[in-house]
Amino acid sequence: MHIYKVGGAVRDRLLGRPVSDIDWLVVGATVEEMLAKGYRPVGADFPVFLHPKTGEEYALARTERKSGRGYGGFTFHASPDVTLEEDLIRRDLTINAMAEDEAGTVYDPYQGKKDLDQRLLRHVSPAFAEDPLRVLRVARFAARYAPLGFRVADETLTLMRQISASGELQALTAERSWKEIERALMEAQPQVFFKVMSACGALQELLPELDDGSRTLAALEQAAAHEQPLHVRWACLLRGLAATSIKTVNQRLKAPRECHELAMLTGECLAQGNQALELPATVLLDLLQKFDVYRRPQRFEDFVVVCEMAALGDGERGYPQADYLRGAAAAARAVDVKPLVQAGLTGKALGEALKGERLKALEAYQRG
Incomplete structure (x- = not known):
């Protein structure tokens, strides 16, 4: 049984950024062993446990395969035989596919550190294309790390275009789409999210009303620079649209009431x-x-x-x-x-x- 920090905690430490949430991965353990050590199960789709003292989440190493459309169309397999490399390869970006053990040793089987140094957002494997939500996630990471000079790798942008053209984005629920958009709006440079979405054809699929919105993006950029709250940023983004289009977008994404009201009134x-x-x-x-x-x-x-x-x-x-x-x-x-x-x-x-x-x-x- 081996325990690793994985994903964002490793990435942000290597970037010198504050680490808030830590994702823990357990390799070589069974459900029974975790229960015997006092961990409390919480995952319905795959084995995730809460640490008996800290309450932090620990997930068993797992593999996945595509079994349907959309974000939830996957079948997971967790067992002690799943290796660290097999778990990491199912992740979205190389910079999110690194692990660190309790001694501080970093495991980087897919060259995430190199891509950090080169400021590249690059997919780990072709399986990236199986999950349409990753299009929005990559665009959000582009918005977050734009101040550090990151960009989406050309080959990853090509895959994102393929996903957009496939119709898979339409399988995303309004709740999942809004969650990513909401998080993107609160990033350092949220306008980058919408530019990347447009570049890969995803904006035309999910928010066609905004596909030619350079003026609204400039307002959003100012709102972010002045550290405005979510509903103000949302209203800035939609402010150039007709009232009927604003209403349509809000209803399609099931935007929160405060966002909906301010955007409509604006x-x-x-x-x-x-x-x-x-x-x-x-x-x-x-x-x-x-x-x-x-x-x-x-x-x-x-x-x-x-x-x-x-x-x-x-x-x-x-x-x-x-x-x-x-x-x-x-x-x-x-x-x-x-x-x-x-x-x-x-x-x-x-x-x-x-x-x-x-x-x-x-x-x-x-x-x-």
Whole structure:
């Protein structure tokens, strides 16, 4: 029984990056031996165990073969006879197919260290083409390691094109696709993910609406550079699309509600945001009402940030509309409803009176 660190923990240590999660691989053990040592089984598809003290996951070495379509179309075989090399060869990239034993010795049967040095994302074996999810994973790694100068190897990009052309990407569930896209959006250079996806034909299969989206990618790049949260980055990505296309993309990928809402509102209101300095007070009030700026002020702030990122992506040096919109929101929110209630107004009458007072506040704000 031999235990190894594998995958990302080895890769990132060799790159000098922080190591957060550690994947452990056990070679030469049976399920019974793991149970006897106090490990708790958790894997349904293949044997994975939790360490009795640390709670970390330990997987038995296994092989796999294609048995159906999509990410889940595989049959796994785990036994003490499976070697370290046999387990590592089923992994996606050479830089993820290295192992390290308890003494710190690195096992690198597929030249992962060489590809690290050459800054290449290269597939381990032709079996790479059996799993369509790997197209998205490689594009995500390209986005993560772009600041270090990594690129996808030509032969791997060729395989990714073959997968895209095969129709296998259509077998991915919305949940699996979104999970990879979500992680890619939060990488250092998320725009690289979409460029790689486009280069291999995967974007045309999964997100055809974005296939010619250089302007939206520039906004996304700015959002990442300014360390914006997921929903802001998503809205930046979709901001150039028609409202119907934004809705279609959100529904297809089952995007989270916060992402869905901000993207939809941005699509509807971006033009007004850009024209904020010229908007009549009545239109400005309607814009604030649409975002429910009184109960959900952060959503409007997120919209303003998307507008800023889009302007920067378009090459603008600044976005004076941002402070103006924030000031307008503050002015409208500052209106006190208590005097109206004390005057005996209720229901629709109260709502109309409050709207009138907010309009007066915006007109005063515009006058300076």
